[in-house]
Amino acid sequence: MKVSPVCLYRPSNYVKYNLSLIKDIVSTKTIRNTDDIKVVEPTLKINSLKKQSKKGLEKEKKSNGKPEWTSILGKYNNLRSFATQGNISFSNRFFYTANIKYEWSAFKENEFINDDADIETNENLVEKNASESVVKEKLRNVLPEIAFLGSSNVGKSSLLNSLLTNYQKSTLDKIAWASKRPGFTKSLNFFNIGNRFRLVDTPGYGYNSTSRQGNLTLHYLKNRKELIKCFLLISAEKGLNGNDMNMIEFMAENGVPFELVFTKMDKLKNVTMLEKQIEDNNIMKFPSSPQLLFTNSEVSKKCRKRYGVDYVRLLVLQSAGLPFNVKPLTISKV
């Protein structure tokens, strides 16, 4: 199948959705061997577009001790009005005090259904180390789900860990497994957060992914009743790519609410170019008006703190329909 990359990127074509195309694109296996390789090229490599002057870099380095990019944290979302010190303290406390429980991984479509009839008849649901009643209990415990999506290596697993790790700690808690190797997460992984909602880590699409993983994620997005929100992660260093645009189309077509999170902000050299990309791709004019968040999950000498995490936490609670002062519940030991 030949696809013009220009056609894919143009916002006017944004509503034109083609399931077979997306399935192909989510699988790099398919793409590597076809001309469609073009569609996975990033639309814009932010850092490569313009070499910054020394003066510009200096200016960007620090403003009030923070990296300059932190000035856009509240610019492309409506969270500023909610981000009072009180609400931030409440929501941080929720994430620090909630019991976190990894519950299960889904490698196949039938591992995230929770229709009673299907459970009764589906023997695949019985895990090696769990009785059928345990698996049923897990699937019956209906909680709203928020999934992290994005290209491989954008930092989905790291963001999940960052949300759940206290600011005081210098390294992230290892709740979801992260790795510098792209394509590391191979299944949908479900984490119960204080028995109020689940965070779902997903396999990345693009480099080093497989069509099985891509189809699994698409099936989850389309069919999972508990899914209330997706956070689509984009590496600020690499920019939005064709796969991201297709995933956005897929979610729009299937009525899946989503927000956008720019990750690895600590690696961004030029905040103006990121803003230009947001404008050029008409991101603020997407019909569903996603909120834009910006964060870094790693710290370095240049960027000594994790920024933007407060906003992501606020938006997760808000997405789950919870008040910011919500208290975590006990998670059943089953």
Ligand SMILES: Nc1nc2c(ncn2[C@@H]2O[C@H](COP(=O)(O)OP(=O)(O)OP(=O)(O)O)[C@@H](O)[C@H]2O)c(=O)[nH]1
């Ligand atoms: N500098 C920097 N590195 C990051 C950030 N977030 C993640 N990383 C690194 O990027 C690599 C990939 O992170 P992961 O969290 O495993 O990425 P992922 O999206 O889950 O990747 P897959 O599971 O392969 O799809 C790891 O080496 C992380 O340490 C960030 O904000 N800044």
Ligand SMILES: [Mg+2]
């Ligand atoms: Mg991962």
